[in-house]
Amino acid sequence: MSLQNPIFIPGPTNIPERLRHAMNVPTQDHRAPDFSNTFLPVLQDAKIVFGTSEGEVLLFTSSGTGGWEAAISNTLSPGDKVLIARYGMFSHRWIDMCQRHGLDVQVIECEWGDGAPADEFQNILAADTNHEIKALMVTHNETATGVLSDIGAVRTAIDSADHPALLLVDGVSSIACVPFKMDEWGVDIAIAGSQKGFMLATGMAILAISPKALTAMDQAKLPRTYFDFRDMLKANTNGGFPYTPPLNLIYGMRASLDMLFEEGLENVYARHHRLAEGVRQAVSA
DSSP states (O other): OOOOOOSSSSSSSSOOOHHHTTTTOOOOOSSSHHHHHHHHHHHHHHHHHHTOOEEEEEEEESSSHHHHHHHHHTTOOOEEEEEEEEEEHHHHHHHHHHHHOEEEEEEEEBTBBOOOOOHHHHHHHOOTTTEEEEEEEEEOOOOOOOOTTHHHHHHHHHHHHOOOEEEEOTTTTTTTTBBBOOOHHTTEEEETTTTTTTTSOOOEEEEOOOOOHHHHHHOSSSOSTTHHHHHHHHHHTTTTOSSSSHHHHHHHHHHHHHHHHHOOHHHHHHHHHHHHHHHHHHHHH
């Protein structure tokens, strides 16, 4: 019997029964070999969903907001200049976080309902001949408005300006829902959450980090302890966590990846597009 209470919001999403049961596991010793036998393949297989063979995937016990904080605190220093457009509540909240961390935030104000302004990004980056802007932050799918931005166009803008800024992407409500091509788009950090496209309970931020971002980590001076990539990477090498892991969510992630791969990612994306387009056509009618 299904115990679903269907909700029709961007997330948390409904949890399939298969995944709800997969998360129903007893307490286990996360230092034991059987945990690492599950955990390490999860990290490796998640790369397929992010579209990366070069990046490293890290899991943190938090919501996507914690993923934002991990991304900026591991790559930036106090006073660093960052560029971000505000076109919805979640891009707005990322701006607020950057400001609270003492970053110099250059904000492009957009109509809510617009997407990322690639042309304006290019103009601003081209004018930044001293390369003072250290990172460009983009919300891929602005959950508050349902508008999907073109990350490929943003990468073209950065390359056209010949600018070395890091590209950090909030993919919390897009990754595992629509195609995400981290390597092709030159994304340096991509952030997802367990409660959206991965169909799990809230509580795990899933990040993919490029080699370029890992290099920036060594120079970053913003304080970080819990979200320190270095501690997580060191522990992950041996199949472990630097602290107690979200065991149930990791086992759920294994089952989630299996479901996505069984259907086929392209089929998942096509199904989402078909249902979304049906809603759009119905509203238009």
